[in-house]
Amino acid sequence: MSEELYKEMAQSIIEGDSDKSVELAKKSIELQMHPLDTITKGFVVGVNYIGDQFGKGEAFLPELVMAGEAMKAAVATLEPELMKLGESREVMGRVVLATVEGDIHEIGKTLVGTMLSASGFEVYDLGVDQPAEKIIGKALEVDAHIIGMSALLTTTMVRQREVIEELDKEGLRPRIKVMVGGAPITKDWFQKIKADGYSEDAIGAVKIAKQLVGKADA
Amino acid sequence: MSNKNIKTIRDPKLKLDILSREEVRKIHDATLQIIERVGIKFPSERALDIWEENGAQVSRESKIVWVKPSIIEEALRKAPARYPLAARDPAQDLKLDGNHVHLGTDGCGVEVIDINTKEKRTSCLQDVRDIARVADATEEVAFHWVPVSAQDAPTQARGLHEVKAVWENSTKHVQTESIYNAKEAGAAIEMAAILSGGREALRKRPVLSLMQCTAPPLAHDGGSIDAALLAAEAGIPTGFMTMAACLTTGPATMAGNLAVGNAEVISATALLQLAHPGAPVFYAAAQTASDLRTGAYTGGGPEDFLFGAATNNLSDFYNIPLSMGSFATGAKEPNWQAGLEGSLSTFMASLVMSDMLLGCGFLHGSRIWSYAEMMLDCEIFSIIEKMMRGIEVNEETLALETIASVGPGGHFLAQKHTRRHMHDLFLPQFLDRRPYGEWERNKDDARDWALAKARRILNEHQPDPLDEKVDREMNRIIASVENA
Ligand code: B12
Numbered sequence: 001m002s003e004e005l006y007k008e009m010a011q012s013i014i015e016g017d018s019d020k021s022v023e024l025a026k027k028s029i030e031l032q033m034h035p036l037d038t039i040t041k042g043f044v045v046g047v048n049y050i051g052d053q054f055g056k057g058e059a060f061l062p063e064l065v066m067a068g069e070a071m072k073a074a075v076a077t078l079e080p081e082l083m084k085l086g087e088s089r090e091v092m093g094r095v096v097l098a099t100v101e102g103d104i105h106e107i108g109k110t111l112v113g114t115m116l117s118a119s120g121f122e123v124y125d126l127g128v129d130q131p132a133e134k135i136i137g138k139a140l141e142v143d144a145h146i147i148g149m150s151a152l153l154t155t156t157m158v159r160q161r162e163v164i165e166e167l168d169k170e171g172l173r174p175r176i177k178v179m180v181g182g183a184p185i186t187k188d189w190f191q192k193i194k195a196d197g198y199s200e201d202a203i204g205a206v207k208i209a210k211q212l213v214g215k216a217d218a
Numbered sequence: 219m220s221n222k223n224i225k226t227i228r229d230p231k232l233k234l235d236i237l238s239r240e241e242v243r244k245i246h247d248a249t250l251q252i253i254e255r256v257g258i259k260f261p262s263e264r265a266l267d268i269w270e271e272n273g274a275q276v277s278r279e280s281k282i283v284w285v286k287p288s289i290i291e292e293a294l295r296k297a298p299a300r301y302p303l304a305a306r307d308p309a310q311d312l313k314l315d316g317n318h319v320h321l322g323t324d325g326c327g328v329e330v331i332d333i334n335t336k337e338k339r340t341s342c343l344q345d346v347r348d349i350a351r352v353a354d355a356t357e358e359v360a361f362h363w364v365p366v367s368a369q370d371a372p373t374q375a376r377g378l379h380e381v382k383a384v385w386e387n388s389t390k391h392v393q394t395e396s397i398y399n400a401k402e403a404g405a406a407i408e409m410a411a412i413l414s415g416g417r418e419a420l421r422k423r424p425v426l427s428l429m430q431c432t433a434p435p436l437a438h439d440g441g442s443i444d445a446a447l448l449a450a451e452a453g454i455p456t457g458f459m460t461m462a463a464c465l466t467t468g469p470a471t472m473a474g475n476l477a478v479g480n481a482e483v484i485s486a487t488a489l490l491q492l493a494h495p496g497a498p499v500f501y502a503a504a505q506t507a508s509d510l511r512t513g514a515y516t517g518g519g520p521e522d523f524l525f526g527a528a529t530n531n532l533s534d535f536y537n538i539p540l541s542m543g544s545f546a547t548g549a550k551e552p553n554w555q556a557g558l559e560g561s562l563s564t565f566m567a568s569l570v571m572s573d574m575l576l577g578c579g580f581l582h583g584s585r586i587w588s589y590a591e592m593m594l595d596c597e598i599f600s601i602i603e604k605m606m607r608g609i610e611v612n613e614e615t616l617a618l619e620t621i622a623s624v625g626p627g628g629h630f631l632a633q634k635h636t637r638r639h640m641h642d643l644f645l646p647q648f649l650d651r652r653p654y655g656e657w658e659r660n661k662d663d664a665r666d667w668a669l670a671k672a673r674r675i676l677n678e679h680q681p682d683p684l685d686e687k688v689d690r691e692m693n694r695i696i697a698s699v700e701n702a
Contacts, residue, residue, distance in 0.1 A: 060510045062465065102441075104433050107466045111513050154328055154341075154367040155376060183585055184328040184367075188340070201512060 006042040013046025016066025018073040025077035035078040092120040093145040093213035098130035100159035109150035115202040151182040161193040177212040222309040225357045227319035231608025234569040236527040248477040250287040257282040258485045259437035293488035296495040304423035307389035314539040324580040325363030327587040341366035346383040354388035355679040358596035361391035375699040395429040403445035421453030432482035434467035450490040450497035458486040459502030466508040501533035504543025517546020518559035523566045530570035542567040545577030552591040593668035
């Protein structure tokens with residue numbers, strides 16, 4: 001019985017159907033299935049499948065994003081149950097993500113967030129044009145492992161350095177790791193500002209994030 | 219009349235109607251619906267005030283405005299259909315009148331392939347100077363964008379150092395996309411007024427124009443809007459460019475993406491007309507489709523080419539000039555992809571007589587400047603300029619007498635008619651038509667010759683310098699912004 005249901009759950013993620021995934025999550029609660037099982041044996045299987053297909057070039061970005069949304073919706077439905085049981089889902093790490101102050105380029109940052117979520121990170125995406133204190137404040141509030149900053153302008157990339165300097169001043173590194181990205185961000189810049197990681201694309205961002213939390217793929 | 223040392227496409231014989239009148243109407247109607255029902259975000263207090271004064275529905279909280287079609291349409295009717303882009307040298311003023319296609323360099327790059335070492339490195343102020351000087355000498359380039367970012371100049375006045383560097387090194391018109399806040403815009407306008415000889419002179423012959431990006435989907439950047447309002451007030455031509463891209467910042471369908479981009483552009487254009495009726499404005503666009511696998515913005519690809527042709531139908535409908543992104547490519551060096559994307563995008567945008575074309579010189583999705591690419595793009599433009607003139611058919615060109623005098627067999631090489639017309643034929647600079655063996659010796663190609671040409675220009679060409687007094691005054695303005 002639950003085998004069938006797990007399959008349906010995975011399928012709802014693969015199809016990116018949030019209505020369906022929420023409905024199945026609710027059903028699992030009614031059936032008193034363990035929410036962690038529901039997540040790991042059901043929904044996560046779907047996410048992994050789409051991630052795989054995406055990696056092979058057989059699934060496309062919208063499918064990946066929709067799978068991510070369906071997953072998020074299902075997990076949100078199950079979260080209160082987890083709380084009741086005093087358990088929490090194992091996450092890869094918590095990431096606070098933002099485009100820096102004065103910069104409104106959004107897409108790249110959002111894609112990085114999507115890929116990180118799909119790979120098991122808990123992502124707090126603050127949006128664009130975010131000042132240092134907001135970014136750091138949020139990181140402290142959620143006890144983040146990583147701060148990810150996007151900057152696409154040569155006039156705003158300096159903000160990345162400001163955040164890093166602020167973190168250093170407060171003695172918050174290496175507890176909080178910093179990764180950076182965006183069109184003008186080069187390896188030189190990343191080294192110059194002494195960030196912990198940088199990547200030219202979203203798939204690379206996931207790899208770096210995993211390294212930074214010590215969970216790199218073998 | 220043609221301009222000094224500037225090649226433009228005009229009096230075209232080739233023509234393309236990519237959208238029917240009815241289709242343009244449909245896109246226009248969809249656009250008005252979007253502006254009225256979905257709304258557009260204007261995160262600028264000044265802009266929200268203007269909208270409110272003119273009867274739009276405004277949310278101060280979300281910064282979204284909802285505007286009735288009649289307000290938009292009436293405002294757009296106030297925009298002038300034609301006006302000049304003035305140059306430091308009046309013989310290089312450009313007409314924006316629907317019958318000219320002018321090529322500009324691309325702008326705001328972040329890295330440069332060094333002209334000597336051929337290595338990629340971070341862009342700096344000297345690059346802005348050098349590129350402007352090469353462009354000044356190149357007849358295909360009619361006007362400048364600030365080509366790359368002067369990353370060694372202080373951020374708060376970087377945009378000012380950049381425009382000054384271009385003025386210093388060229389007598390052609392300067393358009394910038396690197397100034398996107400009120401403070402720098404105000405200072406840039408002052409600098410332009412000094413160059414023109416006063417505010418009124420600047421209004422008549424604007425030696426500077428401004429390009430601002432919209433913030434798709436359906437939003438604007440506050441700094442850009444404030445900068446544009448200042449420019450419009452000073453009579454400086456101002457355009458809004460949409461980059462709404464299928465899949466990410468716009469619908470996957472091309473028509474829907476055109477409507478989203480159009481809503482952004484005409485809402486901002488209408489705002490400028492409400493604030494400063496009759497201000498010179500232009501439509502600008504660089505729409506494309508995001509990559510299905512990565513979401514990357516590449517520019518290039520068939521959607522890009524189609525957008526390039528469709529957008530002029532929209533700007534014609536609103537009767538304002540168009541600045542169209544062309545020559546965009548995702549290629550990492552001047553290669554097959556760069557040639558393909560540059561040719562087709564520029565051909566399509568030229569067929570419909572887009573008034574300004576941008577993009578010359580860039581690689582890697584508008585990020586890396588390459589002198590070789592610049593020269594190769596110029597040759598593509600020249601080929602298209604030649605094609606746009608079409609085929610002339612008359613007694614002289616039919617050459618009946620000459621054909622009769624050569625008769626069956628023989629050749630036309632020694633004919634007077636041939637002498638008269640041999641220079642009608644295109645003379646390439648960079649197309650390889652040599653014997654195989656000759657190529658084999660060095661295996662060199664267009665890229666090497668293009669780079670060599672740029673080097674030669676950089677060594678030899680020195681345009682008229684700026685007047686000393688103008689120079690001092692400009693420095694004073696820059697310093698005041700820098701030290702504020
Ligand atoms: C689309 C675009 C816009 C859109 C953005 C729409 C939106 N809602 O996001 C709009 C039209 C709003 C825009 C505005 C402007 N833009 Co713009 N824009 C671009 C463009 C063409 C593509 C960016 C993009 O979306 N790429 C697609 C995504 C998927 O890629 P990405 O952002 O690079 O992200 C990937 C990686 O970088 C990395 N990554 C990104 N963030 C992070 C973060 C972390 C932590 C990590 C690890 C990795 C990572 O992973 C991402 C996914 O693969 C770039 C050129 C380019 N090719 O990059 C110019 C570009 C960045 N823009 C530029 C400019 C100048 C502007 C404007 C100033 C223009 C103006 N005058 O108004 C304004 C900026 C206003 C402001 N205050 O921010 C310049 C910047 C150059 C410079 N010298 O600074 C560029 C390079 C183009 C150019 N040459 O003119 N722009």
